[in-house]
Structures are given as C-alpha cells and as structure tokens.
Amino acid sequence: MAQSDQEPGTGQEPGTDPDVDAEPDADPDPGPDLGTAGRHRSAAAALRSRMVRRIAAGGGLTDPAWRAAFAEVPRHLFVPRYFRPLPGGGHDLLSAADPDPRRRLRWLAGAYADRPVATHVVDGELLSSSSQPSLMALMCQALDITGGERVLEIGAGTGYNAALLAHRLGAGPRTGAVTTVDLDERITAAARAHLAAYGTPAARSVTVVTGDGARGHRAGAPYDRVIVTCELPSLPVALLGQCRPGARILAPFATGLVAPTVRSATAAEGRFLSTPAFFVPLRGPSTTAAGPVPEEPAEADGGADRGSTVRGTGTPPRVIGNDLFRFLLTLVAGPLDLTWSPGSGTARLLAADGSAARTTPDGLTRISGPRDLWALVESAHTVFRDLGHPARTRFGLTVDGPRQWTWLDDPAGPYRWPVRGL
DSSP: OOOBSBOSOSSOOTTOOHHHHSOOSSOSOOOTTSOHHHHHHHHHHHHHHHHHHHHHHTTOOOSHHHHHHHHHSOGGGGOSEEEEEOTTSSEEEEETTOSSHHHHHHHHHHHTSSSOEEEEEETTEEEEEEOOHHHHHHHHHHTOOOSSOOEEEEOOTTSHHHHHHHHHHOSOSTTOSEEEEESOHHHHHHHHHHHHHHOOHHHHTOEEEESOGGGOOGGGOOEEEEEEOSBOSSOOHHHHTTEEEEEEEEEEETTEEEOOEEEETTEEEEEBOSSOOOBOBOOSTTOOOOOOOOOOOOBOTTSOBTTOEEEEOSSOGGGGGOHHHHHHHHHHHOSOEEEEETTTTEEEEEOTTSOEEEEOTTOEEEEESSSOHHHHHHHHHHHHHHTTSOOGGGEEEEEETTEEEEEESOTTSSOEEEOTTO
C-alpha cells in the first residue's frame, strides 16, 4: 500500500499557487538579534500561523484542539524536500538543503501553502504526497475525536498527519495512541525520521508500521478510529475486525469521503461527506483494486474503433464535466478514466476491464469492450436529472459480510450499486 496521501489537483493549477510563486508575506528576517536558525523558526511560525488563519477563514478548524494542533505541529519538518510540477512537464525539487537562500525560502513557503506537495516521485509517477492542509483539517475533525481514542492511519505519508493526530490525543501509552501503516519501507523510514526530528513525546509515541494497509495492524487493535489517506476500491473487511463496535472509519472512495460506523467485525455503514477528494490509490498484495486503465483503442481506417459499435445517444457528453455527476457515475460504473474536452465537446471513458466509450456533441457514441460504458452514463444521468442533482451527503456505503454496495438516500432503497472493487 505504497500510495498515500492526496493527489495533486485540488483546485489550483501547478505553478499558480500565490503562497509559492510569490514572495511570502512572512518576514524572513525579523531582526538583528536572531541568528539564521532563529530567523528560520520565526519565518516558519509566521507562515504556519497564516496557514491556520486561512483554513479557519474558509470554515475549517472550528475545534480549538485541532486548531492548536495545526498551529503547533511544524509541517516543514515533515516535508524537508518535495517536488513541484512544472507547467511544461517534469518536476522541480525544492529542499531545505538548497544552497540558494531564496529557493530555501520558496521551499519553506510551499511547505505552508494550502496545497498538496509531492514527496516521492519515481520515474514520473507520484508515489506519495502530503495532503492539502485544509482537507487534512476537514478529515481530522470528521473523525470526531474527543480524547482517549486509539487511531489507525492507513497511508503514513510524511508522518505529518500522524503527528497532528498524536498532538490531539496526547502521548498515550507505551505503544502510542496512533498507529500509521504503509507498504513502502522508504515512506515509513522517512515518516519515522520526521517524527523523531519533531521529537515531542506525542510524536515519539506514534507507532510506524511497514505493511499492507488493507490488512490493518492487529497488534495495535482494537481501534476507535481509522483514517485512510489513499483511494480505496472497496472497504477492507479486515479493518472492521480490528475496530471496536461504534468505531468510525473515514476513507476516500469514488472521489469522495465516506464515513461508515462499524457495527460488527463484518458490518459497517455510513454516508459520504459533502466535499470532493482525490487521492492516489491503495496498493498492496491484498487490495482488489483494478489494474491500470488501458490505452484508448486505436482508430481504424474510416474513423471507427476496431471491434467497436456506434450508436446515438440523447445524453449530452458535457455531463462528464460535472463533478457531482462524475461522483455518481463512479458509484454506478466503478473506477473510470474520464476525459471531458470543452473545446471539442467530446467525452471519453476508459475502464480497466478494457471497456471504452467516446461521445461527440452530435450524440454519436462509439463503444467497445465488455461493457457499454455510455449506457451506464445514460442510466446515471437519468437518476441525476430526475432526483435534482443529489449532493454527496445523500449517498452512503454499506458493508454486510462479503457484500458491499453504495446507495442513494436509503441502504435498502431502489438506488443501490454493488461495489465493483470487490
């Protein structure tokens, strides 16, 4: 389960973040009485304070205990180096060790910008990142922690989220109130190092485990809360057996965040939060996530895809550009690679099972593969239109033994869809 934390692409285009691309408004040189280390701490504190004020101004961090955690835990210690995507492709490395003081200041400003930062990129592929702080704040508060809980985090990332959780909960017993799991030993080693560098008793109490997150960590059970920082194809049932009845799970699913309550070792149920969320997918030997989405089939002479059929449709391709509709479609059809081109008015859909669909503004639809993906679009659009563009909070997820399904309004109602990640 090497993938952890949030994927870039949460509302800002690469290279346009004013917190990084402009000079920070925190004074990096507060006075002659402070040395370099003191100026660095002062600048970091000012940037962190600004980050917290902006999250609060946007409606986040209403819980004083969580606001204190975000105000005190130094994010920059957890992202000593990270990659920024460049507009023309590739990545730029920003680091605390950069010999150029202006680039070091840009690194520090970026550490406290309200955007995800990529911390592990291998051959152009994002393996891990530190999530957008405002989304982290929303997720932390949604856990509904009151004190004394034991928390399991799936996706260690940089260790920053675990440090926030530990700050909120306190130092806990010897093994810690917070356990964080990741498949990639490089990621867990970095998280341990960052927590040690922070060095508070609460941070040192965090248990960092290298392992398959879908299997949890039975040695630290039972848990009262589980927070997942990678996209799930289905809810791992192994986690339910490691939770107390009444435990709350918060997990990214189908471009949203679902918060089921654990009923038993094999049952859980809950609704989605209102916010969209885009995370890198869970990886590991026990995950049932589908494989990579195939390339779109090549077009044959005459413009028709080999092995494809062509038909008409009354559902306009522009619906693919609607975020709420894409969420509903993902629940109906399972994970999809969706492309909407406003310029050409064309929508393309690809699925890991080889199914594909392409629809143009004139209603011409070309489909191929084992499933008619556009028929699923048409079905989902009927629900979407007839029920008044239902918000995410009207949807939920139910786990009942080997069965899992998502639903609209009522787990036993007419609008139910089996989870395709199983």
